[in-house]
Amino acid sequence: MLSNTVKTELKRIAGEGNVSFSKEELLCYSYDATNKLHLPDAVVFPSGPEEISLILKMANSEGFPVIPRGAGTGFSGGSLPVNGGVVISFEKMKRILEIDTENLIAVVEPGVVTWDLQQSVEKLGLFYPPDPSSLKMSTIGGNIAECAGGPRAIKYGVTRDYVLGLEVVLPTGEIVNTGVRTAKGVVGYDLTRLIVGSEGTLGIVTKAILKLLPLPEVTRTMLALFDDLKDAARATAAIIKAKVVPSTLEIVDSTSLRCVEEYANVGLPKAGALLLIEVDGNVDAVKKEAEAVAGVCLDNGATDFRTARDKHEVKDLWKARRAISASLYRVKPHKINEDIVVPRSRISDLVEGLKIISEKYNVLIASFGHAGDGNIHVNVMYDRKDASEAANANDAVVEIFKLTLGLGGTISGEHGVGTAKMKYLEMELTQAAIDSMKKIKAALDPKGILNPGKIFPAAEKDPALSGALAN
Amino acid sequence: MKRLELLRDEIDKCVRCGTCRATCPTTKALGIETASPRGRVSLVDAYSKNEIGLTEVYLKHLKECTLCGACRSNCPNGVDTIAIFASARAEAIEKNGVPLAASLVFRNLLDTGGLMGLGLKLASKLQGLLFKDSSAGMGLLSRFSLPLVGSGRLVPPLAKTFFLDLPEVKALSGVESKSGRPKVAFYSGCGINYLMPELGSKSIDVIKKAGADAFVPQGQVCCGMPAYAMGDIKAARAMALKNLEELERADADFIATSCATCGHGLKRLMVDILSDEPELKARAEKVASKVRDISELLIHELGFKTGSSSGQKRIVTYHDPCHLGRAQGLREEPRDIIKMSGNATLKEMKNPCLCCGLGGGLMYNNYELSMDIARIKAENIKNSGAEIVATACPGCMVQLRDGLHRFGVSAQVKHVIELL
Numbered sequence: 001m002l003s004n005t006v007k008t009e010l011k012r013i014a015g016e017g018n019v020s021f022s023k024e025e026l027l028c029y030s031y032d033a034t035n036k037l038h039l040p041d042a043v044v045f046p047s048g049p050e051e052i053s054l055i056l057k058m059a060n061s062e063g064f065p066v067i068p069r070g071a072g073t074g075f076s077g078g079s080l081p082v083n084g085g086v087v088i089s090f091e092k093m094k095r096i097l098e099i100d101t102e103n104l105i106a107v108v109e110p111g112v113v114t115w116d117l118q119q120s121v122e123k124l125g126l127f128y129p130p131d132p133s134s135l136k137m138s139t140i141g142g143n144i145a146e147c148a149g150g151p152r153a154i155k156y157g158v159t160r161d162y163v164l165g166l167e168v169v170l171p172t173g174e175i176v177n178t179g180v181r182t183a184k185g186v187v188g189y190d191l192t193r194l195i196v197g198s199e200g201t202l203g204i205v206t207k208a209i210l211k212l213l214p215l216p217e218v219t220r221t222m223l224a225l226f227d228d229l230k231d232a233a234r235a236t237a238a239i240i241k242a243k244v245v246p247s248t249l250e251i252v253d254s255t256s257l258r259c260v261e262e263y264a265n266v267g268l269p270k271a272g273a274l275l276l277i278e279v280d281g282n283v284d285a286v287k288k289e290a291e292a293v294a295g296v297c298l299d300n301g302a303t304d305f306r307t308a309r310d311k312h313e314v315k316d317l318w319k320a321r322r323a324i325s326a327s328l329y330r331v332k333p334h335k336i337n338e339d340i341v342v343p344r345s346r347i348s349d350l351v352e353g354l355k356i357i358s359e360k361y362n363v364l365i366a367s368f369g370h371a372g373d374g375n376i377h378v379n380v381m382y383d384r385k386d387a388s389e390a391a392n393a394n395d396a397v398v399e400i401f402k403l404t405l406g407l408g409g410t411i412s413g414e415h416g417v418g419t420a421k422m423k424y425l426e427m428e429l430t431q432a433a434i435d436s437m438k439k440i441k442a443a444l445d446p447k448g449i450l451n452p453g454k455i456f457p458a459a460e461k462d463p464a465l466s467g468a469l470a471n
Numbered sequence: 472m473k474r475l476e477l478l479r480d481e482i483d484k485c486v487r488c489g490t491c492r493a494t495c496p497t498t499k500a501l502g503i504e505t506a507s508p509r510g511r512v513s514l515v516d517a518y519s520k521n522e523i524g525l526t527e528v529y530l531k532h533l534k535e536c537t538l539c540g541a542c543r544s545n546c547p548n549g550v551d552t553i554a555i556f557a558s559a560r561a562e563a564i565e566k567n568g569v570p571l572a573a574s575l576v577f578r579n580l581l582d583t584g585g586l587m588g589l590g591l592k593l594a595s596k597l598q599g600l601l602f603k604d605s606s607a608g609m610g611l612l613s614r615f616s617l618p619l620v621g622s623g624r625l626v627p628p629l630a631k632t633f634f635l636d637l638p639e640v641k642a643l644s645g646v647e648s649k650s651g652r653p654k655v656a657f658y659s660g661c662g663i664n665y666l667m668p669e670l671g672s673k674s675i676d677v678i679k680k681a682g683a684d685a686f687v688p689q690g691q692v693c694c695g696m697p698a699y700a701m702g703d704i705k706a707a708r709a710m711a712l713k714n715l716e717e718l719e720r721a722d723a724d725f726i727a728t729s730c731a732t733c734g735h736g737l738k739r740l741m742v743d744i745l746s747d748e749p750e751l752k753a754r755a756e757k758v759a760s761k762v763r764d765i766s767e768l769l770i771h772e773l774g775f776k777t778g779s780s781s782g783q784k785r786i787v788t789y790h791d792p793c794h795l796g797r798a799q800g801l802r803e804e805p806r807d808i809i810k811m812s813g814n815a816t817l818k819e820m821k822n823p824c825l826c827c828g829l830g831g832g833l834m835y836n837n838y839e840l841s842m843d844i845a846r847i848k849a850e851n852i853k854n855s856g857a858e859i860v861a862t863a864c865p866g867c868m869v870q871l872r873d874g875l876h877r878f879g880v881s882a883q884v885k886h887v888i889e890l891l
Contacts, residue, residue, distance in 0.1 A: 024528040027517050028510035035487045045503070072504065073489040091502045111502075115493070136493035263547050326488040326547030333483075 002041045002086070006062050010044055010086065013054045018045040018092070029087045032072040032079050033134075034420055040067065040081035045092040049167060049175045049206040052088060056204070057173035059086070059449040067451050068200040070111065070142030073134040075325075075337055076418030078146055078199045082453040088204060090141050096120055097207070104212040105164065105181055110141025110205050114148075117210075127215040129156035132414065133322040141205050147197030149414030151248040151321075154372035155280075156213075158414065160196045167207035168195055171445035181209045194440070199416050200451045202444050216280035219247065220290045221308040221317060224297040225271040229253050229355075229367070231301035232273035233347040236371040238296045239277070240344050244289050248278035249372025251347075255331065256324045256368040256379075263327040264320035269304070275371070276321055324368050325377065331364060332381035334390075336397050338421075341375040342409035350376060353403040361392040361399075375413035401427050422457045474558040474565075475519040482519065484550045485512045491542035491552070496826040497535050497833075500843035505532050508542035508552050515559045525566055533559055535840060538700055538831035539793040541824070556831075560702030569703045573835075577706035580661060580693035581713065624838075625873040627666045634659050634668035635689060643675070643686045653683040653772065656723035658714075658762075660733035661693050662865025670865065670886055674729045674765055677888050681773040685727075690717040694736030695744070696794075700832045704744065711741040715751070718758045725772060726758070729765045729886060731795035731864035737762045738799065764795060765888055766804035766863060777811050777891060787815040787890065788857035788882075790848070790871060791824040792864035805863045805887045812890035820855035829870035845874025853880045861887045 002010075002021075010019045020026065020043050029043045041064070046052050059066045065085030072079050081087055094111035101124055108117060114135040118128050131150035132138055138148065144166070149158040165179025168191075179185060179192035195203050226232040232251055239249060252260075252274045261268040268274070275297065279289040294305050308314045328335055342350045351367070358365040369377035378400055382393035401411050401424055411428050412421055425434065438456060441448075475482070491508035492498050498507040505514075514532055517523045536556050543552045569577070634640055655678050663671040671687075678685040691714060695707035714737065718726055728734045738759045745751040769775035787809050796802045802824075809817050828834070828844030852860050852875065860871060860882045871884045 022526075022528045024514055024517075024523055024526060024532065025505050027513055027523070028504040028507075028532075031487045031513065033486070033488045071489060071492060072487075073492075089503070091504065094502060113493075134489070137489050260547075263549065323490065323547040326486060326490060329484070329486055329548050 001084075002064060003062065006058065006064065007042070009058055010042055010055065013051050014044045014046050018047070019043070029069065029072070029089060030081065032074045032077060034075060034077045034080070034418075036077060036080055036419070038080050038082050039084065040087040041084045043087040043089055045089050047093060049169050052169045052204055052206060053173045053175055055086065055088065056169060056171060056449070060172060060447050063447065063449070065449055065452050066204075068141070068145065068204045070139030070145070071113070071134070071137045073138045074142060074146055074416070074418065075339070076146070076199075076412070076416040076420040078416055078418040078451070078454060079142070080419060082419060090139060093206070094139070099124060099126070099212075101126065103181070104214075106210045106212055107181075108140055108208055108210065110139060110144070110208065112140045114138055114140055114143055121212055122215055125215050126212040128162065128210060128212055130159045130162060133325060136322075140208055140210070144196050144205050144208060145198065145200045146416040147414065149370070149373075149375065151250050151278075151370055151372075153370060153375070153414075154249055155245045155247045160193060162211045163192055163196050163208060164211050165209040166192055166195055166205050168203035168205055170203050171447075171450040175206075176203075179209065197416065199418060199454055201441060201454055202450070204450070216247070217282045218286050219278055219280040219314075220286050221314045222277045222290065222293060223304075223306045223308070223317070224275040224277065224302040225269055225304040226274070226302055227272040228301070229273040229351050230348060232275050233351045233371065235275060235297050235300035235302060236347055237345055238300050239293055240372070242292055242296050244279070244292050244296075246277050246289070246293065246372060247280040248276065250276040250321060250369065251371035251376070252276065252321070252324065252368040253366060255364065255366040256328065259327040259330045259366070260320045260324045262330055263323055264316065266316035266320050268320060271303070275302075276317060325379070328366050328379050328381065331366070332383055334382050334384045336380040336382070336393055337415075338378045338380075338397060338400060338411070339369070339375060339413045339415045340378055340400065340404040340409055340411055341373070341413035342404055342407040344372070344374040346407040346409070347371055347374060347376070349407055350403065350409075353407075354378065354400065357396050357399050357403065361396040363389065363393050363396050365396070370413075373413075374409065398424070417455045419454060422455055425455070425457060474562050475515065475555075478551075478555055478558055479519070481551050481555055482512060482516050484548050485509065485516075486548055487513070488547065490545060490547055494541040494545045496537055496539060496541065496828060496844045496847070497840060499825070499847060500840060506535055506840075508536070511536060512550070512552060512555060515555055518559065525563055530563060533563070534836040535833065536831050537793075537826045537828060537833045537844070539826035540797045541793070541826065544797050557699060557702070560700075561704045562702075564702035564704070569701070569706070573701050573703065574706075577693075577698045577701075577703055580698075581706065581709055625876040627869050627872070629665055630668045632668065634664040634671040635687065635691075637668060637672070640671070640675075640687050641689070644689045653724040654722075655683045655685045655768065656718065656721040656726045657685050657687050658691055658694075658718070658726055658728045658733060658737065659687065660728060660730040660865070661697075662730055662869070666869070667865050670729060670889065673886075673888055674727070677765070677769065677775075677891055678727060678773075681769050681775040683725075683773055686721075686723075688717050688721040690720075692717075694730075694733040695740055696732045696736040697832065699736075699740055699744070700830070707740065708744045711744050711755070712751070715741060715745065715755055715758055719754065723761065725768055726762045727765050727768045728762065729863070729888060730866070731764065731792035731799070732866055734762060734764045735794035735798040764799060764801055764804070764863065766808045767799075767801055770804050770807055775811070777813055782814055784814055784816045785859055786818050786855075786857045787859045787861050788818050788820045788852060788855040789823055789887070790820070790827065790852075790860055790862040790867060792862055792867045793824070793826050793830055795863050796824050805861070808887040809861055809890060815859070815861075815890055818855050818857055820851040820857070820860075822851055825851070827867045827870040828874070829866050834870065841870070842874065842877060845870060846878055849874045849878040849880045852882050857882055859883045859885055859890075861885050861890060863887050
């Protein structure tokens with residue numbers, strides 16, 4: 001609970017119309033795409049870093065949590081106010097401040113929707129590649145906090161590869177500028193990279209300097225169908241081995257295919273598995289690469305290979321691809337949604353292992369995702385009302401993580417740890433690694449007021465991090 | 472809470488993925504979660520579980536929705552958001568009662584010849600005192616700041632003589648069909664009757680030219696969509712019943728309308744709202760199966776064709792009414808009419824199916840937000856470079872005229888059949 005003094009101060013700082021304490025409005029800031037609900041005590045819509053700085057200073061002196069939030073579409077609980085507190089919504093800080101066509105840079109406020117930025121730069125022949133499936137609603141700030149990836153990561157990398165510099169409000173209220181607006185820069189520690197992917201626990205981003213590329217001349221979108229998921233996985237590895245770097249190489253299993261076709265109704269064929277492949281670049285290179293991809297797919301058991309005819313077909317395919325995750329609820333009311341990554345050459349082993357786990361625990365596992373970079377979205381489907389199925393689903397997840405780590409992978413490629421994966425953190429990281437991260441957190445946020453209850457499972461027990469939680 | 476309890480599974484189906492944020496006109500206009508479908512579903516969810524009451528804040532956000540259906544069409548999980556929001560509004564009306572002004576309007580729209588008719592006829596005579604003609608000639612500008620109207624707002628003038636009162640229309644009430652020609656009952660709806668009788672007359676002309684016999688059932692009343700949107704299910708049901716009886720009596724081959732909302736009201740709402748009685752439902756389905764939007768009638772039923780190009784071609788863009796494109800799946804037909812007109816070049820605007828901002832009672836509930844949405848629409852129309860924005864719904868026409876006027880865009884607003 002916030003004291004009346006704090007409430008009055010919040011109104012003074014952000015302006016009466018930019019703060020809400022009403023339960024109805026707080027409810028709308030209590031969830032994200034994990035569908036878990038935690039009511040905050042206030043939501044504030046700041047207009048700049050100075051306001052946020054004042055709020056953070058007050059949070060330190062008064063002891064309340066502060067939780068930054070973009071569009072609330074994260075899959076790991078990064079924006080959930082698990083201990084209440086003040087949600088800082090960036091929905092009103094959404095200006096594109098600058099698109100510098102000479103230096104290929106964009107400067108934006110964190111509330112800009114990723115898609116809107118892409119549309120704006122593409123009009124100028126430029127390209128901002130990171131493309132999480134949520135790109136039409138998620139924000140640059142949220143993308144930076146979670147280091148969002150997407151299908152294009154295989155060729156273009158993830159959000160971190162496009163962040164040159166940031167304006168950040170530190171948990172103790174100082175406003176700092178990290179990084180550069182040049183192509184290179186090594187002065188001091190790379191605080192930019194530290195902030196990107198820190199899930200809003202080390203600082204609040206208020207401005208981002210982003211790297212842009214020239215927009216590829218053409219993109220060709222192709223579909224390859226397979227009877228078996230294993231064949232599709234093999235074809236994926238074969239494409240990489242053939243030294244083609246597609247801009248997208250997505251795999252979709254039969255369950256995902258069925259669910260999403262039910263939703264999107266775009267005429268996706270029934271198949272054991274599907275690969276959605278894009279190559280981009282100049283006309284000649286694209287033609288050559290597309291031919292190579294077709295050859296490799298057919299050599300590896302593709303039963304059908306098609307090229308999208310026009311931009312409407314491409315749009316339909318992407319609409320379908322991006323809706324897979326949510327459409328899976330058509331088969332079961334609940335799911336555990338993981339985004340593991342394995343080395344690209346081990347995708348076949350992963351697919352084989354998932355099949356065994358699915359049978360062992362008698363749970364449906366739907367898989368789809370960025371096969372090209374080894375990042376597969378594994379969805380363990382279950383019904384919460386069925387206690388034994390729910391227990392099996394949980395056990396299956398642990399086994400999936402063991403399998404992933406055994407193959408040399410990681411338990412999260414692009415969603416982050418948040419609250420969803422924190423209990424598994426120790427499976428991947430050593431105690432020494434976790435301790436060093438906690439020391440960084442404690443150094444920057446000694447009172448633990450910024451987005452508490454995330455990433456580290458034992459946070460509550462750690463006196464260095466529990467300042468605000470004790471209240 | 473009964474209405475919402477029936478929708479429990481539907482409400483639970485929302486997994487809060489947030490996909491709807493990208494398509495909702497009010498989210499686009501305001502950018503905040505309380506103005507998003509996901510936020511509204513969460514509010515209704517909390518209300519249905521007694522976590523919040525029927526508070527002012529709750530009702531404010533519930534009423535911000537235009538019921539355009541974009542979220543429903545794009546929901547990966549297929550959540551029937553429209554049913555949730557409409558039921559929540561109905562629930563609120565049952566508890567709080569219908570707002571007085573709306574109640575008066577709905578009660579009178581039930582009876583076209585009654586009080587409302589008289590009141591509106593009087594208003595039609597007096598409107599010159601309160602309004603002046605806009606320079607663009609598209610409507611009336613209020614001379615003073617009026618309650619419910621505000622100053623500087625472009626409101627459509629009430630017709631001097633309502634469509635259903637036109638002598639030539641009255642004469643059409645009992646036309647016998649000539650042999651072999653399809654018999655088409657024209658349903659005007661309120662927009663055409665009170666505001667745009669010339670659009671009704673044009674519709675009749677076109678239907679006749681296309682080789683059918685048109686007549687106008689005189690006992691028709693409002694389609695019920697405005698009452699439904701406000702949550703006044705009782706009024707909407709009474710209207711549906713009255714129309715059912717009148718349209719059954721008409722015994723036509725087709726029932727045509729030039730209003731997207733009326734078309735949806737007769738095809739879908741009439742059936743849904745009467746489905747509590749199996750016998751009524753069957754009768755409503757039979758009548759609904761004859762209902763056609765005018766573009767659908769012309770193209771699919773009457774095989775309408777026009778002559779070749781007549782003179783200079785003008786650039787026309789098309790606005791998809793939510794109740795035609797999304798609700799009835801009619802996107803190509805009105806565009807075909809534009810192409811057929813012979814004097815237009817169709818140029819698409821960005822996001823033609825974005826709601827105009829009038830729907831769901833928003834123009835009445837929250838005019839400012841309604842205009843925030845109209846601003847986006849006006850900008851898209853302006854950027855298309857079109858001289859004319861054509862659409863297929865008198866409601867959208869009223870809103871587009873107001874929005875274009877307000878934001879200084881010079882494009883003219885027309886119904887697609889006015890291009891013929």
